[in-house]
Amino acid sequence: xxxxxxxxxxxxxxxxIMEAGSIVSYAVLDTGLDSTQTAMKVLRLAxxxxxxxxxxxxxxxxxxxxxVLVEFADExxxxxxxxxxxxxxxxxxxxxVLDVGGQDSKVINCxxxxxxxxxxxxxxxxxxxxxxxxxxxxxxQLPLDKMSMLSLKAAKPVPLSSHCVIxxxxxxxxxxxxxxxxxxxxxxxxxxxxTRIMDLLAKVSLQEDFVFxxxxxxNIGLFTKLQERLGVGAKTIPEPVIQGAVGAAVxxxxxxxxxHARKHQKEWNTWLTTI
Amino acid sequence: MVSEDYRVMWQELGMDLDKHDEFLAPVPQLxxxxxxxxxxxxxxxxxxxxxxxxxxxxxxxxxxEFKQAGGFVAGTFCVYVPDELVLAAGxxxxxxxxxxxxxxxxAEKILPRSTCPLIKASxxxxxxxxxxxxxxxxxxxxxxxxxxxxxxxEIMNDYGPTYVMELPQRKDEVDRELWQAEVRRFxxxxxxxxxxxxxxxxxxGAIRLVNEKRRALQRLYDCRKHDPAPISGKDVLLIxxxxxxxxxxxxxxxxINLCQELEGxxxxxxxxxxxxxxxxLVTGTPMxxxxxxxxxIIETSGAVVVCEETCTGTRYFETLVADDASTLDxxxxxxxxxxxxxxxxCFTPNDGRINDILRLVRxxxxxxxxxxxxxxxQTYSIEHYLVEKALQQAGVPVLHIxxxxxxxxxxxxxxxxxxxxxxxx
Numbered sequence: 001x002x003x004x005x006x007x008x009x010x011x012x013x014x015x016x017i018m019e020a021g022s023i024v025s026y027a028v029l030d031t032g033l034d035s036t037q038t039a040m041k042v043l044r045l046a047x048x049x050x051x052x053x054x055x056x057x058x059x060x061x062x063x064x065x066x067x068v069l070v071e072f073a074d075e076x077x078x079x080x081x082x083x084x085x086x087x088x089x090x091x092x093x094x095x096x097v098l099d100v101g102g103q104d105s106k107v108i109n110c111x112x113x114x115x116x117x118x119x120x121x122x123x124x125x126x127x128x129x130x131x132x133x134x135x136x137x138x139x140x141q142l143p144l145d146k147m148s149m150l151s152l153k154a155a156k157p158v159p160l161s162s163h164c165v166i167x168x169x170x171x172x173x174x175x176x177x178x179x180x181x182x183x184x185x186x187x188x189x190x191x192x193x194x195t196r197i198m199d200l201l202a203k204v205s206l207q208e209d210f211v212f213x214x215x216x217x218x219n220i221g222l223f224t225k226l227q228e229r230l231g232v233g234a235k236t237i238p239e240p241v242i243q244g245a246v247g248a249a250v251x252x253x254x255x256x257x258x259x260h261a262r263k264h265q266k267e268w269n270t271w272l273t274t275i
Numbered sequence: 276m277v278s279e280d281y282r283v284m285w286q287e288l289g290m291d292l293d294k295h296d297e298f299l300a301p302v303p304q305l306x307x308x309x310x311x312x313x314x315x316x317x318x319x320x321x322x323x324x325x326x327x328x329x330x331x332x333x334x335x336x337x338x339x340e341f342k343q344a345g346g347f348v349a350g351t352f353c354v355y356v357p358d359e360l361v362l363a364a365g366x367x368x369x370x371x372x373x374x375x376x377x378x379x380x381x382a383e384k385i386l387p388r389s390t391c392p393l394i395k396a397s398x399x400x401x402x403x404x405x406x407x408x409x410x411x412x413x414x415x416x417x418x419x420x421x422x423x424x425x426x427x428x429e430i431m432n433d434y435g436p437t438y439v440m441e442l443p444q445r446k447d448e449v450d451r452e453l454w455q456a457e458v459r460r461f462x463x464x465x466x467x468x469x470x471x472x473x474x475x476x477x478x479x480g481a482i483r484l485v486n487e488k489r490r491a492l493q494r495l496y497d498c499r500k501h502d503p504a505p506i507s508g509k510d511v512l513l514i515x516x517x518x519x520x521x522x523x524x525x526x527x528x529x530x531i532n533l534c535q536e537l538e539g540x541x542x543x544x545x546x547x548x549x550x551x552x553x554x555x556l557v558t559g560t561p562m563x564x565x566x567x568x569x570x571x572i573i574e575t576s577g578a579v580v581v582c583e584e585t586c587t588g589t590r591y592f593e594t595l596v597a598d599d600a601s602t603l604d605x606x607x608x609x610x611x612x613x614x615x616x617x618x619x620x621c622f623t624p625n626d627g628r629i630n631d632i633l634r635l636v637r638x639x640x641x642x643x644x645x646x647x648x649x650x651x652x653q654t655y656s657i658e659h660y661l662v663e664k665a666l667q668q669a670g671v672p673v674l675h676i677x678x679x680x681x682x683x684x685x686x687x688x689x690x691x692x693x694x695x696x697x698x699x700x
Contacts, residue, residue: 010686065686065690076693077693077697078690078691078693078694078697079690079694080690080691080693080694080697081694081697103687104687104690116694116697116698117698118698119691119694119698121687121690121691123650123676123677123678
């Protein structure tokens with residue numbers, strides 16, 4: 001049984017292939033302008049890595065902002081449910097999942113089967129998201145990974161009073177002019193982001209095991225700071241960027257076992273030749 | 276196509292025609308995609324589609340002609356303001372709350388950005404001169420429901436007479452007395468503006484008419500209590516919004532007409548969605564025209580909205596004015612009394628709202644509640660905590676969403692709504 005999960009994010013498209021209950025391959029591409037094309041491309045790429053072809057795939061679940069554009073998917077599921085499932089695949093003991101993404105952040109409580117029990121997401125504000133880090137890295141003219149390492153050197157993190165990206169930008173600029181060392185400033189920026197994340201975590205009940213996922217989890221500076229503040233160890237999955245696609249693939253496998261029929265059995269072969 | 280007559284009329288109303296054109300340009304396509312493209316709509320929605328297609332045209336023309344014949348128009352912003360007194364003095368009432376993103380940048384030149392979008396849009400329309408209803412109004416009626424509105428009226432008054440009613444913030448005896456005094460003061464103001472005295476006869480007629488409108492809306496909402504829901508939440512939201520504009524008598528007749536069609540559907544077990552579709556109750560801040568965003572997201576994610584505990588929902592019509600009073604004094608007391616039964620977050624304490632929501636969840640057989648408040652609306656965003664606690668205790672799933680009139684967070688909200696519906700199972 002070969003099934004697939006496709007996660008079309010605002011920036012990156014991911015696909016994961018599951019065979020006999022295990023994830024056997026995955027692929028990652030830039031989303032680009034044509035999400036349908038990209039979805040098929042990333043699916044073929046992932047399939048080929050598993051030594052299969054797209055025509056071997058028996059069920060597809062799509063997720064991510066571009067999920068509605070994956071016409072050939074058999075089902076669309078929110079990324080909240082897929083992230084929970086994806087983390088559950090790696091850590092069945094996970095009960096709280098934090099995902100800090102490029103344009104949104106979410107916390108999810110899930111059960112032993114990876115089903116969502118409750119969740120919270122940031123409101124109309126980029127304050128607690130990866131976009132915030134990007135803006136600040138841009139301002140400090142530092143690559144993200146360098147900024148992350150730099151923060152570990154901080155002697156005295158600079159407290160930043162504002163939680164708004166726009167206002168915080170001016171605050172950071174002012175401190176830079178005052179000669180505050182960049183590492184202390186970067187540490188202050190992480191403190192500020194962690195505070196926003198803590199606000200979000202307060203909306204659900206933090207239970208162990210706690211898993212920190214999403215692209216921003218790779219940021220070692222933030223990861224360290226968050227664990228310090230929470231006083232709770234966080235696990236992270238090997239490739240956080242594909243956790244949504246993995247969850248979608250797991251769900252696709254569940255649907256197959258439950259005997260769900262494919263939604264587009266007839267069109268599937270046409271799509272294989274036309275997209 | 277806009278007829279030339281309307282352009283002349285808008286010009287005479289002092290509107291900015293270029294901006295108005297720009298503002299209205301996307302509406303037909305939007306309306307098509309959100310409303311006309313829905314499947315299985317009741318045929319009687321045709322009337323409301325027509326009203327919407329003429330929303331800045333025919334109805335405004337009626338009001339202009341009404342004024343030429345000696346009438347006057349009052350523009351209001353709150354369900355506490357008594358329409359009855361305006362009607363009894365021979366006037367027409369229009370609800371002016373705005374739900375559009377377009378005029379917000381203009382308002383932000385004056386108001387802090389961290390002001391509720393409803394307040395910004397309402398002032399923005401006035402500043403940009405693109406709302407014919409604001410232009411045709413002889414005077415506006417504000418109230419002290421929140422700090423943002425309270426201070427905005429002072430600015431609005433520079434652009435046209437803006438009368439302010441003081442709404443108390445508690446419902447004790449002393450507060451009821453204050454509100455009664457405010458209703459009487461408003462009566463004097465309206466009489467002064469119109470030059471006509473309100474009599475027990477005219478007021479009785481107005482009370483009857485507005486009650487009829489509320490009863491028609493109640494009957495429409497009663498239809499939604501059935502599974503499968505016979506009408507989409509989006510269509511009902513539209514009707515509630517138009518209730519603030521349309522001629523009340525005609526609106527009542529057309530709404531009853533629609534109810535008859537829906538009651539037929541219910542009898543035959545027909546729905547606008549299949550039976551068993553997840554049923555959502557929306558509670559929170561008002562959704563003035565054309566703020567359809569949340570309903571559209573919910574109803575394109577596989578659920579149906581069955582009730583709104585908002586000012587563009589049950590708070591608008593659930594309470595009637597007692598119509599058995601015969602003296603003017605007793606009538607005014609009854610008019611004031613109705614408002615004191617509405618549970619808005621501007622009151623403290625406001626347990627009544629929690630009880631209302633719990634009751635409505637049962638009455639409308641809702642599977643989940645979406646608590647929606649506009650960004651920077653302090654009272655509703657703070658009250659969320661207590662409402663959510665009560666709903667959780669009652670075992671009712673709830674999702675909190677804060678947003679505004681812009682479209683930029685649509686995809687993000689769709690994700691949250693879909694995840695919430697997946698949880699309902």
